[in-house]
Amino acid sequence: MRRTLAAVVTAAALLVVPAAAAQAAPVHTAAHATSYKNCTALHKKYAGGVAKSSKVHNTKTSHGKKVRAASTYKPKVSAALYAANKKLDRDKDGIACER
Numbered sequence: 001m002r003r004t005l006a007a008v009v010t011a012a013a014l015l016v017v018p019a020a021a022a023q024a025a026p027v028h029t030a031a032h033a034t035s036y037k038n039c040t041a042l043h044k045k046y047a048g049g050v051a052k053s054s055k056v057h058n059t060k061t062s063h064g065k066k067v068r069a070a071s072t073y074k075p076k077v078s079a080a081l082y083a084a085n086k087k088l089d090r091d092k093d094g095i096a097c098e099r
Contacts, residue, residue: 033084039097042085048073049097052082056094072099 036042042049054077060069075095082089082096089096 033078033080035084036088039088042088042097043099046076046081046097048075048099049095050081050085051075051077051095051098052079053077053094058095058098059091059093061091066093 039049048071058069058071058075059066061067075098082094085096
């Protein structure tokens with residue numbers, strides 16, 4: 001019985017220690033993208049906004065139809081960054097915070 005209890009305590013300790021170490025030092029990977037609070041904060045780093053692919057274009061609604069719109073700045077193309085800031089794409093054209 002003592003061996004079984006010792007084995008359970010050792011196994012539990014091995015499970016708890018790596019989890020605590022992971023919380024202490026967050027790992028940043030290439031897929032990690034910053035989520036911005038609003039477009040003003042995003043524009044400080046990406047003046048043209050963030051596009052989900054290079055094939056999307058800025059659009060505007062004219063007479064009930066979506067048509068291409070001119071952009072002042074070129075957006076940063078990053079699917080991961082767009083996914084993290086998708087809530088900032090108000091017109092749903094694939095570019096968040098375009099200018």
